[in-house]
Amino acid sequence: MPDPRVSRLAKVLIHYSLELKPGQQMVLRTNPLADELNLAVYAEAIKAGAHVFIVNAIPGAQEAFYKNASEAQLDYVSPITRMVYETFDAMLVIGAEFNTRELSGINRSPKPIQIYPW
Numbered sequence: 001m002p003d004p005r006v007s008r009l010a011k012v013l014i015h016y017s018l019e020l021k022p023g024q025q026m027v028l029r030t031n032p033l034a035d036e037l038n039l040a041v042y043a044e045a046i047k048a049g050a051h052v053f054i055v056n057a058i059p060g061a062q063e064a065f066y067k068n069a070s071e072a073q074l075d076y077v078s079p080i081t082r083m084v085y086e087t088f089d090a091m092l093v094i095g096a097e098f099n100t101r102e103l104s105g106i107n108r109s110p111k112p113i114q115i116y117p118w
Contacts, residue, residue, distance in 0.1 A: 002040060010040035013092060014048055022049025024089040031057040034096035041092060053084065066106040 014020050026045055030038050038054075045052045065073075 002036065006036050006040045007044075010037065010044040013041055014044040014050075018090045018092060020045055020048045020050045020090060024050050025053065025087070026050045027053050027055060027084055027088050027091040028094070029055040029057070029091060030094040031059055031096055033059070034094045037094055037096075041094070050090075053088070063106065 018026065020026060028038065028041060028045070038056075042052055042054065
């Protein structure tokens with residue numbers, strides 16, 4: 001049985017914070033360290049009638065990317081990522097980082113990114 005606090009938090013996130021409606025598209029961006037909350041949020045979004053797309057990050061992937069990527073790779077924006085940001089109705093990012101200092105050793109200045117309002 002899931003923790004009732006997690007279930008209540010999922011309801012608040014879906015119904016109050018995002019105000020998801022049937023037929024809306026939502027991105028759930030997270031990682032495996034938050035599985036209990038991820039599953040509760042996903043279930044609540046499905047109950048609300050939303051179409052959910054899950055982006056599950058691999059711990060350590062950002063560090064590997066920024067240490068090894070070329071300038072062309074840093075500038076590249078995936079057409080799939082662009083489509084998600086431009087067409088989806090809501091995004092929920094659940095950060096549950098294993099190593100909060102993962103990017104502290106990266107010596108590159110991040111490129112500015114355009115934020116799409118929701």
